[in-house]
Structures are given as C-alpha cells and as structure tokens.
Amino acid sequence: MIRKLFTRRSEHPLADGKELARILAELRVETPAKAVEEVMSWFESLQHGDDFRVLQYFQLLRQLDEAAQPHLRRLARDYLNSGGGSALVEQRLWTASHAYWAAVAAQYATCIERARLDAKGSDAFKALLPLAVARVQAARCRQLKWQAYRYGPIDDFLWKELATTYLAAEAAGHAQQPMQLYPAQKALTSVAQQYLHANVFFSSSMDSLTPLQIELADRLIAYFLPGFVFSVDCRPDSVYWLDAASGSAPVRLARHPGAKRPGLRFLSPGTARQALDELIHLVERGDVPDDLNLGGQYPQRVLVPVLYHLRAHWAVRPPQRRHQRHVVKTRMNVLHGFEQSHAVFSGSRPPWAAESGSETWLVENVSLGGFRALFDDSSAQTLKLGELLCMQPEGGDNWLLGASRRVNRLAGERASLGIQVLSRRARSIDLRPRQSGFSAAVRIPGIWLHDSGEPGVLRIVLLTGGFNVQVPVEFSDDGQRHLLTPLELEESGGDYEIGRFRDQAIA
Incomplete structure (x- = not known):
C-alpha cells in the first residue's frame, strides 16, 4: 500500500525534511510493536526510491534504524519476560524482532552494494562505509541470537554473510576500525569484533540455556570479548577453528582443519577465562562491576549458573560427551x-x-x-x-x-x-530446619538423589528458595536421623534447586 503514496522519481515522503521529521517524531511515541512494523514498511518503500543517492539512502536508513532501537529493546525485554505466558504472544514478539534484524541487514547490504556499483557518485558516502558495514554485521549477530532463542538450527546463509562481510572489511582495511554502533551504545565495536562475538557466541553452546540465560551470556561475551584471541595462526590454547572463505561455523580443534589457507582462523579464550573466574568470585560475594551492563539487576542465583556455563565452555578443553549413545x-x-x-x-x-x-x-x-x-x-x-x-x-x-x-x-x-x-534411585524425604538445638516444626519437602557417589555428601532437590546455606536441616530415614550441614547451591531450575549437604548421622 505504501508504494501508492509516491511516484518512482521524487515524491517519496522521506525525501521531504519536514515530513521525515514528523514521521520520526511519531515513531518515538508509538507502541513498540507498531513502531517496528512502521519502520519495516518504510524499509520496503526505500527499495523503490531509485532516485536517492547513496549518501541520502544511508542517512534515511540510519535514522529509521535508530528510531527503532528503543522499541526493539522493549520487545526483547517483553519476550524474555514472557515465560509462562501466551505462546502466541511470544511467537509474535520473536517474529517481529527476528524479521527486523533480517530486514535492516538486507537494507544496509543494499546500500553498500549501491556504493560499489556507483563508485564515482558515492564519494560522500565513503567515510560512512565502515559504519554501514558494522551495522550489517551487528544485525547478523542479532539474527544469530534470536535464532538461538528458538534453539536453531542456524542458517548456513547467516554464517556465510557474517564471514563475507568480515573478509571484505579486512580487505578494505577497516575491519578493526573502532566505532560507536548506535548513539545509545557507549562501548565501541568493529566489524572484526562483531564477527568474533558471533563465533564465541556459537561456541558457547547456547542450546542448553534458557532465553534469559542466552541474553545474559551474550552480554557477558561482549564484556569479555577483548580477552579472546582470533588469529590466523594456531596457538597452544586455541580451541576452535573456522574457514571464513567458505563461511563455516566454528569447529573444535579435535577435528583438524587441514592445510593452511587464507580464510583459516583460530579462536582461543586468551585472558577471558581468567577474567571470568575473577568475576565469578566477585558475584559469589555479592558484587557486580559497575561497568558490566547486563540490561538489568539479576540475583546471584540467576547469574551464577550462566557464569559457570561459560567457564566450562571457555576452557582449553570444553565439555565433551562422557557416555556413548x-x-x-x-x-x-x-x-x-x-x-x-x-x-x-x-x-x-x-x-x-x-x-x-x-x-x-x-x-x-x-x-x-x-x-x-x-x-x-x-x-x-x-x-x-x-x-x-x-x-x-x-x-x-x-x-x-x-x-x-x-x-x-x-x-x-x-x-x-x-x-x-x-x-535412578531417588527418594522423597521431609526435611526440618534445625535451630537452637531442636528441630523446628516446619516441613520442607525434598527429593534425595540417593545414588550420588560423593562419600559423606548428600544431594537433595528442593523447591525453589528451599536451600539456605545458613540453616542446617535434618530428616529421618529407616530409623536413622541425619543432620545436614548446607555446603552449596549446586543448581537452580524451573521450580527446583539442588543443594549439597554434609551428612552426619545422629542418635
């Protein structure tokens, strides 16, 4: 419908400065879903604005994209907080966000291609080319994350586009150029960093995390990214390799990459693993660095499992299957x-x-x-x-x-x-807090994981919030009373948590 508002030559609404300002102002106060839908409609209309010069095309695209960003952040928050709600609402939020990042990546790619085909008429755009390329790469990374929210599979096309964009920027000499991606983002990034982020994200095994945990892991990756090493040479601590020329996803070095070739790159955790260990110690003490942006305040029980997950997958020897299928x-x-x-x-x-x-x-x-x-x-x-x-x-x-x-x-x-x-030998038990030398009347239901192998230590499943490291508990089993001293919270799940306890038999 929007195509009928203008002719192909000069009557596009976005070509008028006052009309553009009005459209952008209305987008700011629109509801998030409606605003993103409107911006995508304007993207579609730009495809038919053949009379726009490359610089004008980019500036229009840039302003529309920036106007959509706060709305996209709101949609992402709504999606991550939609657990247990309507599956239809969740699907709509996912579709709107994923479709946006695919559309804006295609728009920036079109802009870059126009500049390549019209080199003489694109001189004014050259200074902004690295930003356009970085935004393409960032949009592809967002697509990768939104596909991870739904647990894949990741499109081969996405890996090829990420690799092609990286290699083209490397050949042009601006792959490492730092820049502010969006006005609201203080941290600097580059095309190469975005590509590295995508590869670290993929190698961190997001398919065993919930969507909220994936979001936290993604932000932690951005925080630790400077510590990773992405090189053309295989280092002693290299864990993954990839062939950017063929657009492959990262592969563990357990499978040898073969002969050296121009697109071959190696990924190692570098100093990121040590920095992650230091952060874990801080968080376990109840501290979070001021410069760590997680997009919100999260309790220790939510953040610690994500940190442990990343620590395992950033090791020189990541987790491997222990049992044959x-x-x-x-x-x-x-x-x-x-x-x-x-x-x-x-x-x-x-x-x-x-x-x-x-x-x-x-x-x-x-x-x-x-x-x-x-x-x-x-x-x-x-x-x-x-x-x-x-x-x-x-x-x-x-x-x-x-x-x-x-x-x-x-x-x-x-x-x-x-x-x-x-x-395989679980048993339900009733625990009671033991305080001031006597057992309280409060009953705490638990499930004893009876076949755990650590001598003197019991693993017990409790309802969420049931584990308290400061309160010993006791229970009776076959006439024997057990006094349990809490050691640590091992794991938190949907409606449960697993605690480890030192066991002492009492008369």
Missing part, C-alpha cells in the same frame, strides 16, 4: 515438576490419566547419562530447559528423575530434547 526406539511416560516428582518418589504413583499431567515421549537414543526425545516442532514450543522431569520407561516399573538440558530444532519440522538423568 545407543540408538533405541522406545516410549517413556513423563510427569513434570517438583510436586509430581515428589509424589512419585514418596510411593504414591499417580494414575496415567489426562488430569495427572502425564505425557508419553518418544525416545530415540539413550546413554548412561540420559536420553534424547523427539517431538514435532509445534510441540517444541512448550519445551522448557531446566525443568524437573519424572520418567518411567514403557514396560518398566522403575522411576527416574531427570532435567531437560538441551533443545535443538531439526530439519523436517522436528525438535529434540536432551534429558540428563539426575538419579
């Missing part, structure tokens, strides 16, 4: 959450009926450490990472306690969920 085709009955799991392991097995909240999942492979279940993509919308699961293999009478760890979208509108087995 075996292909199977079997079904598994599944119950969700702490309460239902506690009921099962207390001996009150629920009936398999719709009202019990049970489901039947198809398992495609197993290992000593867990399972991999398959779903159609529509069912994957409701899958949650970090959810406690109580599982019974079809035909069996034993119950397993597990947690969802990794989500991947597959080809053919399918998705898989990786499930870690927490215990």
